[in-house]
Amino acid sequence: MSNAADVPGRRSPAARILKASMVPLAAAALVVAGIVLAATAPVESFGWFAYGPLEEGTGPGKLLMxxxxxxxxxxxxxxxxxxxxxxxxFRLGRRGRTGQPAAQSR
Known part of the structure:
Protein backbone atom coordinates (compact mmCIF):
# COMPACT_ATOMS: atom_id res chain seq x y z
CA MET A 1 0.00 0.00 0.00
CA SER A 2 1.42 3.40 -0.86
CA ASN A 3 1.05 6.54 1.16
CA ALA A 4 -0.24 9.81 -0.26
CA ALA A 5 3.19 11.25 0.54
CA ASP A 6 4.82 8.59 -1.70
CA VAL A 7 2.85 9.57 -4.80
CA PRO A 8 4.26 12.64 -6.57
CA GLY A 9 1.82 15.53 -6.76
CA ARG A 10 -0.31 14.30 -3.85
CA ARG A 11 -0.32 15.98 -0.49
CA SER A 12 -0.79 14.29 2.82
CA PRO A 13 -4.10 14.94 4.63
CA ALA A 14 -2.31 17.08 7.23
CA ALA A 15 -0.82 19.27 4.49
CA ARG A 16 -4.23 19.70 2.85
CA ILE A 17 -5.83 20.66 6.16
CA LEU A 18 -3.03 23.12 6.88
CA LYS A 19 -3.35 24.69 3.43
CA ALA A 20 -7.13 24.96 3.72
CA SER A 21 -6.93 26.64 7.12
CA MET A 22 -4.20 29.19 6.38
CA VAL A 23 -6.48 32.03 5.24
CA PRO A 24 -9.01 31.78 8.09
CA LEU A 25 -6.22 31.52 10.65
CA ALA A 26 -4.45 34.54 9.17
CA ALA A 27 -7.76 36.47 9.11
CA ALA A 28 -8.44 35.62 12.74
CA ALA A 29 -4.90 36.65 13.69
CA LEU A 30 -5.36 40.00 11.92
CA VAL A 31 -8.65 40.64 13.72
CA VAL A 32 -7.21 39.75 17.13
CA ALA A 33 -4.05 41.80 16.54
CA GLY A 34 -6.13 44.78 15.42
CA ILE A 35 -8.39 44.61 18.45
CA VAL A 36 -5.43 44.34 20.82
CA LEU A 37 -3.63 47.19 19.08
CA ALA A 38 -6.65 49.48 19.12
CA ALA A 39 -7.58 48.62 22.71
CA THR A 40 -4.09 49.22 24.10
CA ALA A 41 -3.47 52.46 22.21
CA PRO A 42 -3.16 55.51 24.45
CA VAL A 43 -6.14 57.84 24.34
CA GLU A 44 -5.30 61.43 23.52
CA SER A 45 -7.38 64.10 25.14
CA PHE A 46 -8.71 67.02 23.21
CA GLY A 47 -9.56 70.26 24.91
CA TRP A 48 -11.19 73.40 23.65
CA PHE A 49 -12.36 76.63 25.14
CA ALA A 50 -14.99 79.23 24.40
CA TYR A 51 -15.29 82.88 25.29
CA GLY A 52 -18.41 82.47 27.36
CA PRO A 53 -19.40 79.77 29.80
CA LEU A 54 -21.44 77.04 28.18
CA GLU A 55 -24.63 75.66 29.60
CA GLU A 56 -24.61 72.08 30.74
CA GLY A 57 -25.36 69.72 27.88
CA THR A 58 -24.13 71.97 25.08
CA GLY A 59 -20.97 71.57 23.11
CA PRO A 60 -19.44 68.60 21.36
CA GLY A 61 -19.29 66.35 24.41
CA LYS A 62 -16.37 64.04 24.83
CA LEU A 63 -14.30 63.81 21.67
CA LEU A 64 -12.15 60.80 20.93
CA MET A 65 -9.11 61.45 18.80
CA PHE A 90 -14.47 31.40 -2.20
CA ARG A 91 -15.17 28.23 -0.23
CA LEU A 92 -18.91 28.59 -0.78
CA GLY A 93 -18.38 28.95 -4.52
CA ARG A 94 -16.00 26.00 -4.77
CA ARG A 95 -18.03 23.47 -2.85
CA GLY A 96 -19.51 20.68 -4.89
CA ARG A 97 -23.04 20.97 -6.10
CA THR A 98 -25.34 18.12 -5.18
CA GLY A 99 -28.51 16.96 -6.82
CA GLN A 100 -29.67 17.06 -10.39
CA PRO A 101 -29.62 20.27 -12.41
CA ALA A 102 -32.96 22.01 -12.74
CA ALA A 103 -34.96 20.99 -15.78
CA GLN A 104 -35.06 23.66 -18.42
CA SER A 105 -38.49 24.60 -19.68
CA ARG A 106 -38.97 25.31 -23.35
Whole structure:
Protein backbone atom coordinates (compact mmCIF):
# COMPACT_ATOMS: atom_id res chain seq x y z
CA MET A 1 0.00 0.00 0.00
CA SER A 2 1.42 3.40 -0.86
CA ASN A 3 1.05 6.54 1.16
CA ALA A 4 -0.24 9.81 -0.26
CA ALA A 5 3.19 11.25 0.54
CA ASP A 6 4.82 8.59 -1.70
CA VAL A 7 2.85 9.57 -4.80
CA PRO A 8 4.26 12.64 -6.57
CA GLY A 9 1.82 15.53 -6.76
CA ARG A 10 -0.31 14.30 -3.85
CA ARG A 11 -0.32 15.98 -0.49
CA SER A 12 -0.79 14.29 2.82
CA PRO A 13 -4.10 14.94 4.63
CA ALA A 14 -2.31 17.08 7.23
CA ALA A 15 -0.82 19.27 4.49
CA ARG A 16 -4.23 19.70 2.85
CA ILE A 17 -5.83 20.66 6.16
CA LEU A 18 -3.03 23.12 6.88
CA LYS A 19 -3.35 24.69 3.43
CA ALA A 20 -7.13 24.96 3.72
CA SER A 21 -6.93 26.64 7.12
CA MET A 22 -4.20 29.19 6.38
CA VAL A 23 -6.48 32.03 5.24
CA PRO A 24 -9.01 31.78 8.09
CA LEU A 25 -6.22 31.52 10.65
CA ALA A 26 -4.45 34.54 9.17
CA ALA A 27 -7.76 36.47 9.11
CA ALA A 28 -8.44 35.62 12.74
CA ALA A 29 -4.90 36.65 13.69
CA LEU A 30 -5.36 40.00 11.92
CA VAL A 31 -8.65 40.64 13.72
CA VAL A 32 -7.21 39.75 17.13
CA ALA A 33 -4.05 41.80 16.54
CA GLY A 34 -6.13 44.78 15.42
CA ILE A 35 -8.39 44.61 18.45
CA VAL A 36 -5.43 44.34 20.82
CA LEU A 37 -3.63 47.19 19.08
CA ALA A 38 -6.65 49.48 19.12
CA ALA A 39 -7.58 48.62 22.71
CA THR A 40 -4.09 49.22 24.10
CA ALA A 41 -3.47 52.46 22.21
CA PRO A 42 -3.16 55.51 24.45
CA VAL A 43 -6.14 57.84 24.34
CA GLU A 44 -5.30 61.43 23.52
CA SER A 45 -7.38 64.10 25.14
CA PHE A 46 -8.71 67.02 23.21
CA GLY A 47 -9.56 70.26 24.91
CA TRP A 48 -11.19 73.40 23.65
CA PHE A 49 -12.36 76.63 25.14
CA ALA A 50 -14.99 79.23 24.40
CA TYR A 51 -15.29 82.88 25.29
CA GLY A 52 -18.41 82.47 27.36
CA PRO A 53 -19.40 79.77 29.80
CA LEU A 54 -21.44 77.04 28.18
CA GLU A 55 -24.63 75.66 29.60
CA GLU A 56 -24.61 72.08 30.74
CA GLY A 57 -25.36 69.72 27.88
CA THR A 58 -24.13 71.97 25.08
CA GLY A 59 -20.97 71.57 23.11
CA PRO A 60 -19.44 68.60 21.36
CA GLY A 61 -19.29 66.35 24.41
CA LYS A 62 -16.37 64.04 24.83
CA LEU A 63 -14.30 63.81 21.67
CA LEU A 64 -12.15 60.80 20.93
CA MET A 65 -9.11 61.45 18.80
CA UNK A 66 -7.89 58.44 16.85
CA UNK A 67 -4.18 57.93 17.25
CA UNK A 68 -2.02 56.25 14.65
CA UNK A 69 -2.06 52.99 16.62
CA UNK A 70 -5.85 53.05 16.82
CA UNK A 71 -6.12 53.66 13.10
CA UNK A 72 -3.71 50.80 12.39
CA UNK A 73 -5.69 48.54 14.72
CA UNK A 74 -8.96 49.35 12.97
CA UNK A 75 -7.28 48.82 9.61
CA UNK A 76 -6.04 45.37 10.70
CA UNK A 77 -9.53 44.42 11.90
CA UNK A 78 -11.03 45.53 8.59
CA UNK A 79 -8.38 43.61 6.61
CA UNK A 80 -8.98 40.48 8.68
CA UNK A 81 -12.75 40.68 8.22
CA UNK A 82 -12.30 41.28 4.50
CA UNK A 83 -10.00 38.24 4.20
CA UNK A 84 -12.49 36.10 6.13
CA UNK A 85 -15.35 37.25 3.88
CA UNK A 86 -13.30 36.51 0.77
CA UNK A 87 -12.37 33.07 2.06
CA UNK A 88 -15.96 32.28 2.97
CA UNK A 89 -17.24 33.31 -0.44
CA PHE A 90 -14.47 31.40 -2.20
CA ARG A 91 -15.17 28.23 -0.23
CA LEU A 92 -18.91 28.59 -0.78
CA GLY A 93 -18.38 28.95 -4.52
CA ARG A 94 -16.00 26.00 -4.77
CA ARG A 95 -18.03 23.47 -2.85
CA GLY A 96 -19.51 20.68 -4.89
CA ARG A 97 -23.04 20.97 -6.10
CA THR A 98 -25.34 18.12 -5.18
CA GLY A 99 -28.51 16.96 -6.82
CA GLN A 100 -29.67 17.06 -10.39
CA PRO A 101 -29.62 20.27 -12.41
CA ALA A 102 -32.96 22.01 -12.74
CA ALA A 103 -34.96 20.99 -15.78
CA GLN A 104 -35.06 23.66 -18.42
CA SER A 105 -38.49 24.60 -19.68
CA ARG A 106 -38.97 25.31 -23.35
Missing amino acids: LTGRMQLGYLLVAAGLLAAAFWGG
